[in-house]
Amino acid sequence: MSTTSATSTLIEQLNWRYATKKMNGQKVSAETIDQILETIRLTATSYGLQPFTVLVIENPELKAKIQAAAYGQTQTVDCSHLLVFCGWNTVTAQHIDNYIQDIATQRNAPLEALEGFKGYIAGNVLPLDDNTKKIWIDKQIYIALGTALIAAAAAQVDATPMEGFVPAQVDEILGLAAQGLHSTVMLPLGYRDAAGDYLTGAKKVRRASDKFFKFL
Ligand SMILES: Cc1cc2nc3c(=O)[nH]c(=O)nc-3n(C[C@H](O)[C@H](O)[C@H](O)COP(=O)(O)O)c2cc1C
Numbered sequence: 001m002s003t004t005s006a007t008s009t010l011i012e013q014l015n016w017r018y019a020t021k022k023m024n025g026q027k028v029s030a031e032t033i034d035q036i037l038e039t040i041r042l043t044a045t046s047y048g049l050q051p052f053t054v055l056v057i058e059n060p061e062l063k064a065k066i067q068a069a070a071y072g073q074t075q076t077v078d079c080s081h082l083l084v085f086c087g088w089n090t091v092t093a094q095h096i097d098n099y100i101q102d103i104a105t106q107r108n109a110p111l112e113a114l115e116g117f118k119g120y121i122a123g124n125v126l127p128l129d130d131n132t133k134k135i136w137i138d139k140q141i142y143i144a145l146g147t148a149l150i151a152a153a154a155a156q157v158d159a160t161p162m163e164g165f166v167p168a169q170v171d172e173i174l175g176l177a178a179q180g181l182h183s184t185v186m187l188p189l190g191y192r193d194a195a196g197d198y199l200t201g202a203k204k205v206r207r208a209s210d211k212f213f214k215f216l
Contacts, residue, residue: 010150010154013150013153013154013156014150014153015204016153016156017149017152017153017158017159018158018199018200018202018204019159019160019161019199020075020158020159020160020188020190020192020197020199020200021073021074021075021160021197021198021199022074022075022078022192022193022196022197023074023075023078023079023080023158023188023190023191023192023193024078024190024191024192024193024196025078025080025190026080026190026191027080028080028081028157028189028190028191032155032157033056033080033081033189035151035155036148036151036152036155036157036189037054037056039147039148039150039151040054040083040144040147040148040151042147043143043144043147044143045140045143045144046136046139046140047099047121047125048099048103049091049095049096049099049121049125049140050099050140051087051088051091051095051137051140052085052086052087052088052137052140052141052144052181052184053086053088053179053181054083054084054085054086054144055083055084055086055174056081056082056083057081057082057083057084058080058081058082060077062173062174063076063077063079063082064077065173066082066084066165066170066173066186068169069165069166069169069170069173070162070164070165070166070170070186071164071165073160073162073164073165075160075162075188075190076162076186076188078188078190078193079160079188079189079190080189080190080191081188081189081190082186082187082188082189083148083186083187083188083189084170084174084183084186085141085144085145085183085184085185085186085187086174086176086179086181086182086183086184087134087137087138087140087141087181087182087184088137088180088181089134089177089180089181089182090130090133090180091125091126091133091137092126093122093126096118096121096122096125096126097118099121100114100117100118103117134182138184141184141185142185145161145185145187148187149161149187152187152189157189157190157191158189158190158191158192159187159188159189159190160187160188161185161186161187162185162186162187162188163185163186165183165186167182167183167184170183170186171183
């Protein structure tokens with residue numbers, strides 16, 4: 001496929017996707033879920049640090065509890081898999097050490113050669129105050145969320161980016177504090193209930209290109 005036609009296909013897929021309000025409970029195959037997860041794992045992050053964890057929830061009881069913490073939004077229970085993107089609560093010197101060790105192992109590079117990079121990350125990230133660090137960590141998650149939305153659309157899987165939940169309640173339900181995590185954003189994956197969802201087929205509302213882009 002040429003680049004142009006691959007991009008046209010992608011634009012069609014992005015027009016097909018929408019933030020699905022009602023899903024039909026049908027399961028997404030394990031193979032397709034694995035592929036979407038792999039695109040999340042491949043997402044770019046600042047320094048490559050990946051300061052978050054993605055929970056993949058199929059358990060109906062857990063989903064029901066999360067629905068209650070998400071203002072009753074039904075896609076949390078009617079989806080096939082509910083992804084909860086969880087930011088690390090902090091980044092420590094140990095996290096950076098682990099990452100540098102991964103680079104050394106996976107690229108077969110000597111640790112000494114990575115000392116400068118390690119010091120650079122540590123010098124930039126460790127001094128940040130807790131709130132600034134949290135905002136920085138959560139920004140990385142939104143890049144992964146975007147990747148997942150595109151990957152789901154390409155696989156003809158419906159998805160709903162969701163911030164409409166009470167993070168403290170979801171953290172409690174999933175025992176996140178004990179894992180050094182906090183919930184940031186959720187992504188139910190499944191299939192639309194085309195007859196039951198008032199937004200199926202609704203025209204996309206986007207600002208016109210000439211009001212959105214400025215060419216300098
Ligand atoms: C970060 C984020 C949080 C969102 N939270 C919710 C949510 O809690 N529930 C929901 O139904 N839609 C949610 N949306 C979906 C948006 O309303 C939707 O993406 C927007 O209206 C554009 O429509 P489209 O995605 O269907 O093209 C969220 C979207 C984003 C990007």
